[in-house]
Amino acid sequence: MRNEYDNEKFFEEYGKMPRSREGLSAAGEWHQLKLLFPPLQGKRVLDLGCGYGWHCNFAAEQGAAKILGIDLSKKMIEKAKHENIADQIEYRVCGIEDYEYPENTWDCVISNLALHYVKDIGQIFQKVHKTLKENGVFIFNIEHPVFTSGVGQDWIYTEDGALQYWPIDNYFITGERKTNFLGCNITKQHHTLTQILMGLLDNGFKLKVVEEAKPSEEMMDIPGMRDELRRPMMLLVKSIAKKGE
Template sequence: MNNEYDNEEFFKEYAKMARSRDGLSAAGEWHQLKPLFPSLAGKNVLDLGCGYGWHCIFAARQGAAQVLGLDLSRKMIEEAIKRNKKTQIEYRVCGIEEYEYPESMWDCVVSNLALHYIENIEKVFQNVYKTLKPGGTFIFNIEHPVFTAGVGQDWIYTQSGKPLYWPVDNYFIPGARSTHFLGCDVVKQHHTLTQILMGLLDNGFSLEAVEEAKPSEKLMDLPGMEDEMRRPMMLLVKAGKK
């Protein structure tokens, strides 16, 4: 997994994003993701790719007994400790692929906008299943396959700059996709919908919810949001360990 988030210029631009400044209330998917969470009171929660720690502090405020936030980026972890510190939260610089995943340790595992940087997503599913307690919940938000299969992950524009259509190519060929994000060249990993959903089912999970993120009614009032309704950007999944 590449670590663009420790690039100084990239991190400065990331800090300007609404979700970086204002937390979950400014995250366009939160109105759909929040209802997927089970009760966290007294539970152990693992956050894979925790970023600034917004989901960690949410879990702590919901009464979670223990929360561990992992992120490959040292800058992200430093920011999480500054912004979202609480007694039951531990932050650790650690990649999603490097974590040891102790068996039957966590009641809930969450990952928000991190798994599209992982090449072997099925291995992550196997590890998450192992580390969840029986009856545990895995909730994640990943860039939608139609988005990651986009050519350059950008619109085709008219000469006047108006978005014309969203191109998709090589959808059935998973793997690395190079794009330009926040002023940096970024490598993401494209996974098909079959890979994601069957990867969960083949590794023992039961699917409890699958949603494609749409802007909330509040966000739809903002200028330019009509274009956001023309192509899916995120896929939200809730899976359970039997």
């Protein structure tokens, strides 16, 4: 898993995004994602790719007893330690692929917009299943396969600069995708819908919710938000770890 977020220019530009400045309320998917969380009072929560720690802070507000947020980016973890702190939150510089995933340890594992940087997503599903307790909940938000298979992950524009359509190519050719994001060259990993959903089922999970993210009606006045209805950008999934089945 490559660390794009410790690039000084990229990190600076990332910090200017509404979701970076305003937190969960400015994230277009939050009105859907927050409904997937189980009751967290007294629970143990692991956040894979925690970024600024917004979801760790949410878990703390919901009464979670212990929360661990891991991220490969030192800059992200430093920001989290200043922006979203609570007695029950621990932050650690650690890649999703490098974490030890102790067996039967966590009640809930969450991951927001991080798994599309992971090459072997099936292996991570296997490790998450191992570290969850029986009936533990795994919630994640990943860039939608329609988005990651987009050509350059950008629109086709008319001559006058209007958005024309979203091009898709090489959908079934999985793996590395190069794109330009926030003025920087970024490498992501494209996974098909089959890989994602069957990867969960093949590794002992029971699917509970599969939902494509779209902005709320209240956000439609924000420039560009209506265009988010033209193609899905994110895929939200809630699954339950079943042991011994």
